[in-house]
Amino acid sequence: DGGITQSPKYLFRKEGQNVTLSCEQNLNHDAMYWYRQDPGQGLRLIYYSQIVNDFQKGDIAEGYSVSREKKESFPLTVTSAQKNPTAFYLCASSDRGLSNQPQHFGDGTRLSIL
């Protein structure tokens, strides 16, 4: 089955530590996205990538970094500069080859501070 896999499902970060969230897709989609969701809130865009080796900042990029070395993979690093990282993180992808296409989502990673 094609889809998006996020891992781990739960992640804990110590103060001053960087952590990396994994996102892999086998849908052959060009575009990938990272969102942050806080309790009772909507989705806020962190970073997005429309093609391999290229990515752009979203609305809340500070304290985060990404890479896009392969089409299938778009890992997100939450750095120690992100002072309030506790949230639910969602990865998504879409097919830019077709216009007006919806995004497909993974099941999310819940990050907490120890």
Add this chain to the structure above:
Amino acid sequence: GNSVTQMEGPVTLSEEAFLTINCTYTATGYPSLFWYVQYPGEGLQLLLKATKADDKGSNKGFEATYRKETTSFHLEKGSVQVSDSAVYFCALVMGNRDDKIIFGKGTRLHILP
């Protein structure tokens, strides 16, 4: 800029009640419109979509009609079930392939048995 506004929740209904979740949009062109559903602890799943005016999207008993004249895409279901309890997001994307999807803030739905 483009935006999506949906009714604030939570919305609490009894099982078998009629559901409406309002969604209106602002866009400079002719967007495609979507409803997503998020069950507790999970990611978002596409529920239905409509790509042009007067289109009706439907899935799992839910329906929404793309109304250009009122810039709306209200979600409806004739008889809700406890299993429909979730958060529902309205969203739009423009025809330009470089445009990102724009989400509403979500509406939490509670269905009581």
